[in-house]
Amino acid sequence: MTDLTHDAMAVKIGHHTSEDAQRRLRRRYAAERRFKYYGIGAICLGLGMLAILLISIGSRAIPALTQNYLTLQIEIPPEPLVASADHNYMQFVEREILSLFPEAVGDFQAQRQIMSIMPFDAAGVISERVLEDVSVLGGERIDVTLQLTDEAQAYVNGEISRSTPEADRRLTDDQMSAIDRLRDDDVIVVQDGRPVLDIAVNLPFYEVVNQSNFQSLANDALYRLFPEVEGRARRDLRAIISPGAGFELRQMILADPGLIGSSVSLEVPLSDEFDQLAKNFVDRDLPEDQRRVNDAQIAYFDGLEEAGLVTSRFNTQFFTAADSRQPELAGIWGALVGSFYTLVVTLLLSFPIGVSAAIYLEEFAPKNRLTDLIEVNINNLAAVPSIVFGLLGLAVFIQFFGLPRSAPLVGGMVLALMTLPTIIIASRAALKAVPPSIREAALGMGASRLQTVTHHVLPLAMPGILTGTIIGMAQALGETAPLLMVGMVAFITSTPEGLTSPATVLPVQIYIWSDAPERGFVAKTSLAIMTLLVFLICMNALAVWLRKRFERRW
Amino acid sequence: MSMTSEIASEPSVSPPPQAESEARAKMTSRGVEVHYGAKRALHGIDVDILQHEVLALIGPSGCGKSTFLRCLNRMNDTIEGCKVTGEMTLDGGNIYDKALDVVQLRARVGMVFQKPNPFPKSIYDNIAYGPRIHGLAGGKEELDGIVQSSLERAGLWEEVKDRLSEPGTGLSGGQQQRLCIARAVAVSPEVILMDEPCSALDPIATAHIEELIDELRVNYTIVIVTHNMQQAARVSQKTAFFHLGDLVEHKETQEIFTNPQDERTQGYITGRYG
Ligand SMILES: Nc1ncnc2c1ncn2[C@@H]1O[C@H](COP(=O)(O)OP(=O)(O)OP(=O)(O)O)[C@@H](O)[C@H]1O
Numbered sequence A: 001m002t003d004l005t006h007d008a009m010a011v012k013i014g015h016h017t018s019e020d021a022q023r024r025l026r027r028r029y030a031a032e033r034r035f036k037y038y039g040i041g042a043i044c045l046g047l048g049m050l051a052i053l054l055i056s057i058g059s060r061a062i063p064a065l066t067q068n069y070l071t072l073q074i075e076i077p078p079e080p081l082v083a084s085a086d087h088n089y090m091q092f093v094e095r096e097i098l099s100l101f102p103e104a105v106g107d108f109q110a111q112r113q114i115m116s117i118m119p120f121d122a123a124g125v126i127s128e129r130v131l132e133d134v135s136v137l138g139g140e141r142i143d144v145t146l147q148l149t150d151e152a153q154a155y156v157n158g159e160i161s162r163s164t165p166e167a168d169r170r171l172t173d174d175q176m177s178a179i180d181r182l183r184d185d186d187v188i189v190v191q192d193g194r195p196v197l198d199i200a201v202n203l204p205f206y207e208v209v210n211q212s213n214f215q216s217l218a219n220d221a222l223y224r225l226f227p228e229v230e231g232r233a234r235r236d237l238r239a240i241i242s243p244g245a246g247f248e249l250r251q252m253i254l255a256d257p258g259l260i261g262s263s264v265s266l267e268v269p270l271s272d273e274f275d276q277l278a279k280n281f282v283d284r285d286l287p288e289d290q291r292r293v294n295d296a297q298i299a300y301f302d303g304l305e306e307a308g309l310v311t312s313r314f315n316t317q318f319f320t321a322a323d324s325r326q327p328e329l330a331g332i333w334g335a336l337v338g339s340f341y342t343l344v345v346t347l348l349l350s351f352p353i354g355v356s357a358a359i360y361l362e363e364f365a366p367k368n369r370l371t372d373l374i375e376v377n378i379n380n381l382a383a384v385p386s387i388v389f390g391l392l393g394l395a396v397f398i399q400f401f402g403l404p405r406s407a408p409l410v411g412g413m414v415l416a417l418m419t420l421p422t423i424i425i426a427s428r429a430a431l432k433a434v435p436p437s438i439r440e441a442a443l444g445m446g447a448s449r450l451q452t453v454t455h456h457v458l459p460l461a462m463p464g465i466l467t468g469t470i471i472g473m474a475q476a477l478g479e480t481a482p483l484l485m486v487g488m489v490a491f492i493t494s495t496p497e498g499l500t501s502p503a504t505v506l507p508v509q510i511y512i513w514s515d516a517p518e519r520g521f522v523a524k525t526s527l528a529i530m531t532l533l534v535f536l537i538c539m540n541a542l543a544v545w546l547r548k549r550f551e552r553r554w
Numbered sequence B: 001m002s003m004t005s006e007i008a009s010e011p012s013v014s015p016p017p018q019a020e021s022e023a024r025a026k027m028t029s030r031g032v033e034v035h036y037g038a039k040r041a042l043h044g045i046d047v048d049i050l051q052h053e054v055l056a057l058i059g060p061s062g063c064g065k066s067t068f069l070r071c072l073n074r075m076n077d078t079i080e081g082c083k084v085t086g087e088m089t090l091d092g093g094n095i096y097d098k099a100l101d102v103v104q105l106r107a108r109v110g111m112v113f114q115k116p117n118p119f120p121k122s123i124y125d126n127i128a129y130g131p132r133i134h135g136l137a138g139g140k141e142e143l144d145g146i147v148q149s150s151l152e153r154a155g156l157w158e159e160v161k162d163r164l165s166e167p168g169t170g171l172s173g174g175q176q177q178r179l180c181i182a183r184a185v186a187v188s189p190e191v192i193l194m195d196e197p198c199s200a201l202d203p204i205a206t207a208h209i210e211e212l213i214d215e216l217r218v219n220y221t222i223v224i225v226t227h228n229m230q231q232a233a234r235v236s237q238k239t240a241f242f243h244l245g246d247l248v249e250h251k252e253t254q255e256i257f258t259n260p261q262d263e264r265t266q267g268y269i270t271g272r273y274g
């Protein structure tokens, strides 16, 4: 037997140095090289695609980074601000009078009865007072004397009385008793032989000014630049500035009431059509009826530009505002905050639940039919189309539990359902990858199973768990379909303030904008996509950093 | 060394000869069978392990030495599909009793595994882990003391005293094994199970571990698996020879090496197979 093996060995001598062997070796190297080139090719192809994507979206996004503004010298006379709010003053009076009738709270019928003892324009006197001296706004209460209706006066003077049948008089019993009460309180007094209402009212600055028409102040400033334009032609002119001008002006004045009566120089945003014109995206050679700006408007605009009143600046509005119908006012801050709240909910729900589930299944659960079934189902859930989770969220969270629509809370819960399988699967894989010898070592030391897991297994599995979690979160960040189902597709112009306030999220915002007809939204959509990508990159960088940090320990 | 063995073999109170062996049986095994799934790895093992005694388990690879060792602190519980039947006691109490607390059992019966498996933590934390979870040290100083003495006993102190905060996994294979021994010693178990503790060690470190075993015997009971006949002869009082899942012979070390009864034992210790 030894001889035989010896012979067999002898035949093979020189086997590794023969011609044949050399050829085989060369072939092996060639295969290796080929494989390497395929790999490099695949990577280059992928990078190329990515570069094309980024360049095409990025180049379309660039115009959205700037916004054109028109510098206007705006006069802020008190009259339009305080006079245009006549009906408002009546509200303040109403508030004072009704405070004397606490039983009428919530009873609009009764409130109307009480208020109808005064004529509608009774409060006009207040606007006169305010015009005399704007500083009474937001200051002490002011005493005003208001007219009563003729009937009320007649009743006070005793010309009509309750003995007249109610059908024959214009004053109801309720009104009469209201008048009686006011007389008892010395609110209705007789002055110079005439009954009047003498009351102190509070004039909160904010409420008076808030509802005034600020846009018209900006329009007036624009009209002054083109004195020759009059009448209906002014419509074309005022289309140049964005409705955001009035909004900005209001913010300024509310912040600094001292501006009333002065004149300020303000850069107001151009409306979208003119912003496009300023960016040279409007083809001036096109027939007039195919453009959104007519020849007259172009002429006005050119005049403004020649005068050096149009400036282009970085579009901070885009990063600080919520959505708007006007492209020049629309921003992604609202969607970003919405995304943030949604992801916070998602993370807070899916991370602890997912990791606990993974730990239980991997470290504690007995391996039997039931756990096999659970495992199969979790894997299946990972493959369920996300819109199904949206439908589930709609049916369960909103319709059954009655949670609010469009809220980050519900969106986050739906996304948590969607990310759970990802996190569980990743965490289980990470736990499984921890060498069993570590568990044995800990158990052999007399550590309990939970101690073994928390002290030894989990720290080692953490990098993998975190990677899985962040991949899941990144998925959730980019998810649209399930959120459409729970109403997060609504048009929301305010930045969400909490988990239950209506909100939208970045990808849904992109979806909404990509559907909008206004030219300006094209670039805005691209810029929003770039922002989303930046966020995703940040999240992935965070994942890498966390992994490094946890791994560096040992 | 002779001093220690003298102390060990001379109990302070000497009960009658027969009762003595009963009383001093730290652990017993009666008809222990182990199945890995359908495969039977141990066939009815009967062994008494006496207090303050070193029992050496020898036998060819795959004969079930590690399996038996793992039965003694129920580490087999962690293996999927492993079933242990028969009776096994520690101080007279059945360790496979449902009411028994495995965590406590493993604290009382420590183990050094065949493959070194330090925690991926610092050298200090490796040793301090057991005392910490079992609340053995009152304060930082006491813990430092336990760490130092454990490392000294495993003969590792001189090598690592300046790098206690470095990872235990960064040590060499032999150092890791000694770290694992120090780790097991640190919780002061009553019984220490060692699965080929010296297989990765050089002769000097081996001698050191053997000295340690001798020293530990004063307070603890030790079961050691070894492939090294000389080592078995040097450190143990009793030797058990396993073969294909059977306990072939179990008696005084002296006797088994000089006068083996079974043919298989003789063949193994003279190196004819294994
Ligand atoms: N986890 C396991 N699953 C299935 N079979 C196992 C397992 N562990 C051990 N066995 C089997 O049980 C038998 C005894 O194994 P054991 O590890 O006890 O041998 P050993 O005597 O320690 O060998 P060695 O000297 O090589 O360490 C072997 O046949 C082995 O294949």
Ligand SMILES: [Mg+2]
Pocket (backbone or CB within 6 Å): B065, B066, B067, B114, B195
């Ligand atoms: Mg073994």
